[in-house]
Amino acid sequence: MKSTRLIYCAFLLAGLFVHAQNKQVLYDFTEIPQSLMVNPGARTDFKWYGGFPALSGVSFQAGSSGISVNDIFADDGLDINDKFRDRIIHGMDARDELSGTYQLELLNVGFRGKNPDNFYSFGIYNEGDAIGYWFQDYAFLGFEGNAGMLNRKYDLGHLKTRGEIVNVFHFGVNRRINGKMTGGIRAKIYSGIVNFHSTRNKGYFVTTEGQNNLLASTLVADMRMRTSGMNAVWDAEKEGDLVGTFLKRGFFGGDLGLGLDLGFSYDLNEQTVFTASLLDLGFIYHANDIRTYALKGEAAVEGIEILPQDLLDPNNDFWQELVDEVEELIPFEIDERSYLTFRPTKLYASLRYNFGEPIQSQADCDCGITPASRNRNRAKYVNGIGGQLYAINRPRGPQMALSAFYQRRFGNFMALKTTYTVDKFSKTNIGLGLNLQAGPVNLYVLADNLLAYRNLAASRYASFQLGINIISWGGKN
Amino acid sequence: MPTACLLLVFFCSCVDKQDFDQYDDLGITPSYEASILYIEAPEVYINAITGVNIITQNFNFDAFATDIFADRVLDGTITYEIENTTSKELEITVEFTDDAGNVLDTEVFTIQPAPTAIDRREIQYGNGGRPIDIITNTSNFRVTAQNNGDNTSTSGIPDAKITLKSSAEFRLRLK
Numbered sequence: 091m092k093s094t095r096l097i098y099c100a101f102l103l104a105g106l107f108v109h110a111q112n113k114q115v116l117y118d119f120t121e122i123p124q125s126l127m128v129n130p131g132a133r134t135d136f137k138w139y140g141g142f143p144a145l146s147g148v149s150f151q152a153g154s155s156g157i158s159v160n161d162i163f164a165d166d167g168l169d170i171n172d173k174f175r176d177r178i179i180h181g182m183d184a185r186d187e188l189s190g191t192y193q194l195e196l197l198n199v200g201f202r203g204k205n206p207d208n209f210y211s212f213g214i215y216n217e218g219d220a221i222g223y224w225f226q227d228y229a230f231l232g233f234e235g236n237a238g239m240l241n242r243k244y245d246l247g248h249l250k251t252r253g254e255i256v257n258v259f260h261f262g263v264n265r266r267i268n269g270k271m272t273g274g275i276r277a278k279i280y281s282g283i284v285n286f287h288s289t290r291n292k293g294y295f296v297t298t299e300g301q302n303n304l305l306a307s308t309l310v311a312d313m314r315m316r317t318s319g320m321n322a323v324w325d326a327e328k329e330g331d332l333v334g335t336f337l338k339r340g341f342f343g344g345d346l347g348l349g350l351d352l353g354f355s356y357d358l359n360e361q362t363v364f365t366a367s368l369l370d371l372g373f374i375y376h377a378n379d380i381r382t383y384a385l386k387g388e389a390a391v392e393g394i395e396i397l398p399q400d401l402l403d404p405n406n407d408f409w410q411e412l413v414d415e416v417e418e419l420i421p422f423e424i425d426e427r428s429y430l431t432f433r434p435t436k437l438y439a440s441l442r443y444n445f446g447e448p449i450q451s452q453a454d455c456d457c458g459i460t461p462a463s464r465n466r467n468r469a470k471y472v473n474g475i476g477g478q479l480y481a482i483n484r485p486r487g488p489q490m491a492l493s494a495f496y497q498r499r500f501g502n503f504m505a506l507k508t509t510y511t512v513d514k515f516s517k518t519n520i521g522l523g524l525n526l527q528a529g530p531v532n533l534y535v536l537a538d539n540l541l542a543y544r545n546l547a548a549s550r551y552a553s554f555q556l557g558i559n560i561i562s563w564g565g566k567n
Numbered sequence: 568m569p570t571a572c573l574l575l576v577f578f579c580s581c582v583d584k585q586d587f588d589q590y591d592d593l594g595i596t597p598s599y600e601a602s603i604l605y606i607e608a609p610e611v612y613i614n615a616i617t618g619v620n621i622i623t624q625n626f627n628f629d630a631f632a633t634d635i636f637a638d639r640v641l642d643g644t645i646t647y648e649i650e651n652t653t654s655k656e657l658e659i660t661v662e663f664t665d666d667a668g669n670v671l672d673t674e675v676f677t678i679q680p681a682p683t684a685i686d687r688r689e690i691q692y693g694n695g696g697r698p699i700d701i702i703t704n705t706s707n708f709r710v711t712a713q714n715n716g717d718n719t720s721t722s723g724i725p726d727a728k729i730t731l732k733s734s735a736e737f738r739l740r741l742k
């Protein structure tokens with residue numbers, strides 16, 4: 091009972107903490123080395139940096155577009171059955187989603203090359219990502235049943251979900267192309283640990299008036315759930331070797347894939363910068379520990395039917411015949427064929443207007459605010475204001491978010507960035523990021539949807555990112 | 568100062584009082600319906616049988632005995648619809664039996680010769696009706712049809728026959 095409750099609560103909490111992977115506070119926050127992970131073409135002025143292993147980049151985001159814990163479990167005197175029916179079963183639809191992601195940097199190092207226009211970075215991070223759209227018609231069928239719902243088609247396509255845990259090994263090059271333009275590219279090797287994928291289901295279940303009998307139950311199904319690594323993890327859990335299995339599969343013992351990040355920053359004029367990046371343009375080939383479960387076919391059943399010819403054979407097991415017939419018409423099959431999945435590609439773009447007093451870079455250079463100052467590390471302005479666009483490719487099509495931001499620098503030791511973001515999850519998402527530089531030690535903390543902290547249980551979205559790095563700008567340090 | 572503000576946001580966040588014990592009060596009790604059994608016997612067949620009993624047949628029916636159903640069923644209704652377009656009075660008996668062949672419940676229908684109205688009957692189980700145990704212990708149906716008329720006459724209605732239709736609607740407790 092308790093475990094059931096835990097699973098249920100975890101499900102709702104997962105719903106609470108889920109959101110697409112928008113890192114709008116980190117994007118173009120160039121004081122933080124990890125901004126290169128969301129735009130490999132971000133402008134950098136570091137000589138080198140090194141992240142604290144496992145502490146340089148920790149991020150977690152989660153949310154739900156349809157429901158919060160507070161909606162169901164608030165101590166408000168309302169009957170939970172009414173809340174469950176009104177707010178979940180009838181309140182959510184098939185476009186509502188429950189999704190989440192986390193990222194943990196294991197290693198992240200960057201250094202400037204012999205040609206000071208080039209900056210290289212590499213590392214490893216572990217990432218988990220999952221999305222599940224609300225399985226509306228399955229929920230109707232499970233909560234209310236099909237009684238009294240003659241001709242109501244329950245759409246099997248409402249099962250749409252995908253998720254994975256993957257280690258990413260990356261190497262990026264950031265290059266100042268000219269006085270106005272910086273571009274970057276990051277190559278990635280994905281080592282897939284687990285993956286599940288069920289996004290193209292079709293079919294329906296319907297109860298209609300029968301031709302012979304009172305009712306006909308019809309199932310038309312074309313459904314498939316692909317998994318990779320799930321059985322290895324389940325087996326490892328039973329054998330108590332979960333860590334070993336994760337390590338093995340995460341370091342090239344599982345599925346393998348390739349990907350690419352691209353990005354650039356372009357100065358439209360002295361104070362206006364346009365940036366854009368395209369992340370995770372890649373795929374993973376799943377060929378290891380594969381299980382694909384498929385249900386395909388159609389059958390209409392009107393119960394056991396005894397027609398005149400059957401009366402001559404009274405020893406027939408009509409029930410078993412019916413079961414066998416349905417299983418033949420809609421076979422449930424399992425195969426181990428490999429498959430390909432594409433990564434959820436993300437797009438960022440921003441337009442920034444810098445103003446106020448310029449701040450000299452910490453880099454060892456003759457830095458100024460103009461491109462003419464042979465500046466690889468142009469001075470930064472105290473203030474920056476602008477807008478950002480984010481889009482991610484999801485099973486039901488792209489999801490987008492728009493952000494407005496303001497950034498304020500306090501010398502070279504501190505910078506703050508605040509964002510206001512509008513997307514399908516929230517219209518009141520205010521984020522705040524803090525970057526602190528104490529000598530070579532860099533600490534950043536970014537949080538999102540701050541207004542939700544007034545009542546966390548009512549929040550449909552939460553995220554945070556934090557990390558510690560050591561940064562050197564060369565001679566001036 | 569900004570650090571303090573940020574920490575303030577993190578550590579001074581609030582959570583309205585939640586009552587997770589409400590979960591115990593959540594009841595998920597959907598109702599499902601489907602056909603059970605359809606039998607058709609044409610008048611030609613009935614006339615060909617010389618005895619009184621025209622049909623005596625046991626049907627294995629495991630749906631009610633499966634754990635997923637038997638452990639969760641609360642109450643429900645079985646609906647019968649019998650139509651006789653033959654020229655004779657017929658008596659249909661439906662018996663519910665368990666694995667050992669013990670009769671748990673019996674429903675008898677006496678149908679007058681054509682033209683007769685469709686005889687529709689709904690039998691409630693559980694929730695004030697007959698004991699729901701009848702359903703959860705049923706693993707077979709025995710259907711007997713008896714000809715109370717002659718076996719020579721024929722109905723003026725084309726394709727004369729007797730049909731037994733049935734469906735079940737049951738409420739289950741999933742949570």
